[in-house]
Amino acid sequence: MGMHCPRWLSVVSVLLAAILTLVMPIAPATSTAAPGDPVAAAAAVEPAVARIDTEIDYQNAFGTGTGIVLDGGGQVLTNYHVVQGADRLSATVAGRSYPAELVGYDRGRDIAVIQLLGAGGLPVAPIGDSAALVAGEPVVALGNAQGSAAPLTREVGSITAFGRTVQAEDTLTGSSDELNGLIEFAAPVRAGDSGGPVVNSAGQVVGITTAASVSFRMGPGGKGFAIPINDAVGIANQIRSRVPSDSVHIGPPALLGVGVRTAPTDVPGVLIQEVLRGGPAEAAGLMDGDVLIAINGNRLSSATALTYTLDRFYPGTVVDVTWIDRAGQERAGRATLAPGP
Incomplete structure (x- = not known):
């Protein structure tokens, strides 16, 4: 309570710390990370950062993000939210820019793979084992937060927790997702760092910085969240094999052409705020202010439910659409889904 720490207590504390330092290595090692300068280790990964x-x-918006080169032919791992809704994609690796297209994605896990067109012989990121990480281990997050014309950001921090859950919301569609099983690390990552590698002291990628970090106030000592690389690569390999499933969508999303928000609790369905002019919904007869209640008989309880329902379909599919018009009449029509951006 305002008193100075006795000098002998300080000496005992130092001695105890020294003893613990000597004793601790006797316990089994649980990390494969090599000692050394984490920034120097991360430098080995930088050529394979997209x-x-x-x-x-x-x-009329422009965005930036980061990716990890998985093979020399130009397949790149990133967050789905980095590329979601984009009409045009490009990626720069080792100083050269390539147009890119979406190979596929897992919306719920925020993973996507893009293909850089015309790429060959690219440097490939060394992939580590996220299951070997331990709390306190130093890591460096590499990213594109400063923009593609500036040097990569190198945010140094340490692993602080595992198995974290965060909420991520898409402000454009109103849908929200819960991301689970994330690694938390103490480093001031920012939005443009999303999709970038989290690198251990052995110079291996052990995680992919994800969207949730931007919902926190960033600054010195800020925290970021990463998808474990073991999980991310597993999903990416399924996408690269072009094998669709309930969670993995191959190719561009299917577009209905509506901007929606979740309707009030006493209204079944989603409220259409805007119908895209010339889009499938307009051709089917939907109008601004209608309430969309079902697609192919699948009832829609929220904006998120609509997003995931559409993910099960592919461009060119004809779906039955049921809605309530502004006069309160239930109506039905058919819409041919378009390739979404």
Whole structure:
């Protein structure tokens, strides 16, 4: 309570720390990370980092993100939210820019793979084992937060927790997702770092920085969240094999052409705020202010439910659409889904 620590107690504390340092290595080692300068180790991964740039016509918006080169032919792992809704994608690796296209994605796990067109002989990121990570281990997050013309960000921090759950919301569609099983690390990552590698002291990628970090106030000592690389690569390999499933969608998303929000609790369905002019919904007869209640008989309880329902379909599919118009009449029609951006 305002008193100075006795000098002998300080000496005992130092001695105890020294004793613990000597004793601790006797316990079984649980990390494969090599000692050394983590920034120097991360430098080995930098050539295999992709700087991703996106354009969205609807919002006249430009975005940046980061990716990890998985093979020399130009397949790149990133977050789905980095490329979601983009009309045009490009990525720069080792100073050269390539147009890119979406191979596929897992929306719920926020994973996507893009293909850089015309790429060959690219440096490939060394992949580590995220199951070998331990709390306190140093890591470096590499990213594109400063923009593709600037040096990569190198955020140094340490692993602080495992198995974390965070909420991520898409402000454009109103849908939200819960991301589970994330690694938490103490480093001030920012939005453009999303999709980038988290690198251990052995110079291996052990995680992929994900969207949830941007919902926290960033600064010195800020925290980021990463998808364990073991999980991310497993999903990416399924996408690269072009094997669709309930969670993995191959190719561009199927577009109905509506902007929606979850309707009030006494209304079944989703409220259509805007119908895209010239889109499938308009051709089917839907209008602004209608309430969409089902697609192919699948009832829609929220904006998130609509997003995941559409993920089960592919462009060119004809679906039955049921809605309530602004006069309160239930109506039905058919829509041919378009390839989404």
